[in-house]
Amino acid sequence: MQLARESAVERVRRELEYEINNGIRPPGEPLDETELMERFKVSRTPVRTAILQLASHGLIAIIPRSGTYVARMSPQELLSMLEVLAEMEAASAKLATRRMRTEDRQKLKALHAEAEAIAVSEDSAAYERYNAEWHGMIYAASLNAYLTEQILSIRRRTKVYRRSVFQEQGRIKTSYSDHGKIVEAILAGNAEEAYRHMHEHISGSSKDFLELLARIPGLMADDQATPKRAVKRK
Numbered sequence: 001m002q003l004a005r006e007s008a009v010e011r012v013r014r015e016l017e018y019e020i021n022n023g024i025r026p027p028g029e030p031l032d033e034t035e036l037m038e039r040f041k042v043s044r045t046p047v048r049t050a051i052l053q054l055a056s057h058g059l060i061a062i063i064p065r066s067g068t069y070v071a072r073m074s075p076q077e078l079l080s081m082l083e084v085l086a087e088m089e090a091a092s093a094k095l096a097t098r099r100m101r102t103e104d105r106q107k108l109k110a111l112h113a114e115a116e117a118i119a120v121s122e123d124s125a126a127y128e129r130y131n132a133e134w135h136g137m138i139y140a141a142s143l144n145a146y147l148t149e150q151i152l153s154i155r156r157r158t159k160v161y162r163r164s165v166f167q168e169q170g171r172i173k174t175s176y177s178d179h180g181k182i183v184e185a186i187l188a189g190n191a192e193e194a195y196r197h198m199h200e201h202i203s204g205s206s207k208d209f210l211e212l213l214a215r216i217p218g219l220m221a222d223d224q225a226t227p228k229r230a231v232k233r234k
Contacts, residue, residue, distance in 0.1 A: 008042045012050035015040070020059050020070050023160045027072035031060065058157060078161060082206035085154045086199050088147060089135075093182060093198035096141035097191040105187055108137050112183045119176035127172050134179060138186075138198075162205075175205065 016036075019025040036047045051068060054060040061071040073081075100108070115130040139148040155162075178201035185193035 008040070008046035009049045009053070012036065012040050012042065012046055013053050016050060016054060017059060020054070021156050021159045025070045027070050027160065029070045031068045031070065033068070073158075073161070078158065079206070081154050081158055082202070085151065085158070086202035086206065088151050088154070089202045090195045090199035092142040092144070092147055092151060093138055093186070094191045094195040095144055095147070096138045097186045097189060097194040099143050100141035100186060104137065104141055108134070108141075109183055109187060111137065112179055115176065115179075119172050122172045124172065127175070131175065138182075171205075175201070178204070 016025070016031075025031075031051065033044060033047050033051075037044055040047070051060055051062070055062050055071075059071055061069050063069065111130070111134055115127070115134070118126045118130055139151065142148065178197065181197040182194055182201065185191075185197055
């Protein structure tokens, strides 16, 4: 019986986490426990447990006498996370430069070259997929699982805010150019340059999308937009 309850909690948690991280449930959206119970065909206990777990990771906000909502970050909170992300991504690039095998260096070079057409066409969806694969190759080459998990944790937490940055005019070409500098440093075995270019790459991206987010009403925690109503999903 306990095993079934844990399975229900995990299922509800995973589904909600996916929807929050992918913007299906946007920041500020209320969560209706009854609607979730009906959707997942579970009792209130697994739903509440899943909500508490997600709240402990900052994905859900439980506000007394108000309700339960998809969490909205403050600009300062988001900026703080992005500053940490820049440092960790840069450290990962430095380690990858020192530890990457010759064949993996060539794969990274080839992946970057193949993505040139995507950058020219400014296909944001295709570039987002390439970008994830490119960064993933660097994480893997760093041979530091703990560092990688911390990076991915922040990326998951900020994904809903970052996902629109590649839709900005010229942002894809800038990102691709940044990648070229990082690849060049890695191929040359220059760990310090790889660190510097990756740090500048992440910091520059962060500045761009913070400016973008400031123009989207209701996304940040200090925005005074009208509260949304809960959305019923199948």
